[in-house]
Amino acid sequence: MPFNKVAIIGLGLLGGSIGLAVRERLPSLETVGFDADSDVRSRARELGLCGSVAEDAAIAVQDADLVILCVPVGAMRTAAEAIAPALSPGAVVSDVGSSKERVARVLAETLPDHTIIPAHPVAGTERSGPDAGFASLFAGRWCILTPPAHADEAKVGALMQFWRALGSTVEVMDAAHHDMVLAVTSHIPHLVAYTIVGTASDLEEVTRSEVIKYSAGGFRDFTRIAASDPTMWRDVFLHNRDAVLEMMDRFLRDLGSMRNAIDAGDGEAMFDLFTRTRAIRRGILEQGQDDARPDFGRADHTQETSE
Numbered sequence: 001m002p003f004n005k006v007a008i009i010g011l012g013l014l015g016g017s018i019g020l021a022v023r024e025r026l027p028s029l030e031t032v033g034f035d036a037d038s039d040v041r042s043r044a045r046e047l048g049l050c051g052s053v054a055e056d057a058a059i060a061v062q063d064a065d066l067v068i069l070c071v072p073v074g075a076m077r078t079a080a081e082a083i084a085p086a087l088s089p090g091a092v093v094s095d096v097g098s099s100k101e102r103v104a105r106v107l108a109e110t111l112p113d114h115t116i117i118p119a120h121p122v123a124g125t126e127r128s129g130p131d132a133g134f135a136s137l138f139a140g141r142w143c144i145l146t147p148p149a150h151a152d153e154a155k156v157g158a159l160m161q162f163w164r165a166l167g168s169t170v171e172v173m174d175a176a177h178h179d180m181v182l183a184v185t186s187h188i189p190h191l192v193a194y195t196i197v198g199t200a201s202d203l204e205e206v207t208r209s210e211v212i213k214y215s216a217g218g219f220r221d222f223t224r225i226a227a228s229d230p231t232m233w234r235d236v237f238l239h240n241r242d243a244v245l246e247m248m249d250r251f252l253r254d255l256g257s258m259r260n261a262i263d264a265g266d267g268e269a270m271f272d273l274f275t276r277t278r279a280i281r282r283g284i285l286e287q288g289q290d291d292a293r294p295d296f297g298r299a300d301h302t303q304e305t306s307e
């Protein structure tokens with residue numbers, strides 16, 4: 001392993017999972033954590049998410065050769081400012097943010113003299129906080145690196161090696177392309193889930209108890225996604241605004257087509273789309289890309305993971 005000491009800033013689902021995964025898969029790598037919330041720091045110590053938890057971000061990054069920012073994308077600047085004075089000159093600074101172009105810009109502005117290699121482990125759940133972390137989160141999942149064009153190849157290779165050691169399959173991508181792809185595969189699906197659950201709860205005739213009572217089907221899956229962390233997702237939509245708007249316009253056009261098909265009684269259009277999408281789902285399952293949650297496959301998994 002090309003790194004000796006990793007500092008994890010933000011000890012929620014992602015930061016906690018990295019700490020636990022390093023402990024399990026890279027036991028000789030020292031981990032130091034920090035979180036802005038003192039309750040999270042205490043809980044992280046109790047759970048043993050890192051070898052040690054510092055009381056200050058600057059102390060956590062001292063002598064670290066890899067620093068991973070695991071905070072909401074809107075908090076990246078504050079987190080980067082806090083570590084700036086204490087960073088080792090040769091340290092690799094990375095992150096796990098769900099959107100990449102703006103985060104990369106913020107980190108480059110805040111830490112102009114450091115090597116920044118943004119990353120996005122495409123692995124997560126609807127849960128957040130230090131208790132949500134688990135060591136196998138990244139196993140069999142993609143981790144997308146979006147290094148700037150001039151990035152030091154040896155350092156990009158070192159970060160790839162780190163994520164592969166945690167079980168991920170690593171892909172390198174341009175940040176703008178990442179943001180477009182993730183807008184349609186992750187960000188808009190979350191927006192759809194938040195909206196449909198909001199719509200259902202707003203409908204006067206559908207009371208809260210009826211929503212819960214009749215939520216056995218597809219709606220129940222939407223409620224899982226719609227339980228995702230509000231701060232994190234607000235920040236994703238504020239940061240990936242342009243790509244989300246572009247993909248949302250496309251989606252709204254396609255939704256409009258489905259509306260027209262229903263209005264016109266065009267069963268063939270519906271059947272064609274539903275057949276195509278079923279094949280996509282089967283393809284995903286054949287590749288072994290199912291669900292990251294450890295309890296996936298149990299009929300009651302949504303009850304287990306709800307907060």
Ligand SMILES: NC(=O)C1=CN([C@@H]2O[C@H](COP(=O)(O)OP(=O)(O)OC[C@H]3O[C@@H](n4cnc5c(N)ncnc54)[C@H](O)[C@@H]3O)[C@@H](O)[C@H]2O)C=CC1
Nearest residue numbers: 010012013014036070071072073075097098124125128129
């Ligand atoms: N939740 C998910 O499924 C996934 C999340 N991500 C990304 O990972 C990042 C972290 O998300 P989660 O771990 O889910 O969130 P989380 O809410 O579980 O943890 C974030 C932690 O960051 C701390 N924090 C906030 N500002 C800070 C600062 N300035 N300095 C130090 N700590 C600070 C918070 O106190 C919190 O404990 C986000 O950027 C998110 O977009 C990426 C992949 C999956």
Ligand SMILES: O=C(O)C(=O)Cc1ccc(O)cc1
Nearest residue numbers: 098121122123124125126186
């Ligand atoms: O819980 C789910 O279904 C997710 O989609 C988790 C997730 C959330 C955000 C990411 O950037 C990556 C993965």
